[in-house]
Amino acid sequence: MQMATExxxxxxxxxxLAQKVSDTIRKTEGLWCYGDELIGATGIFAIDPSKLIIRVNDIDLSGFKASKILRKYTTDLLTDALHHLSKHHRQTDYTDFMLVKLPNGLPRSVINVRDAYFTTKTRRVSLDEGVGHVLVQSIIPYPPGIPRLVPGEIMEQHYLDFLRYFLDKGG
Known part of the structure; x- marks a missing residue:
């Protein structure tokens, strides 16, 4: 749905997930994944727990070479997974295919983005209650991750219908 609510x-x-991967790396001979033990070292006041800092000193590769190999491995995994999808999830019936007709024209803007974003006169409403209201946050369907409505624009019924369809299809 959206980051604001979830x-x-x-x-x-x-x-x-990051902790699970970190724990696995720490159990792998020749590798180490740094964590909170770095806090307090010169210039380190906090660690981003979503990032993996991997030490490869105990294997015969530099960090640069290991990174290059991992990128290749990741690319191979992705292409293998896509081939699997293509082979095992082919579709021949396109009656339920997500071909979305975007609403025509541009949304109606009644206030500039900055003023809408920083206004203090707001109240949270559900998506279905939003018709007729001015947005103070962007609505960005993913994929593709392109803003469909931005602060200052009015939510109109045809945009709600588009978003509802998008969500019903798993977007």
Missing amino acids: GRARLAITLA
């Missing part, structure tokens, strides 16, 4: 839960999942 951000804490999504962040918790991200941090749990």
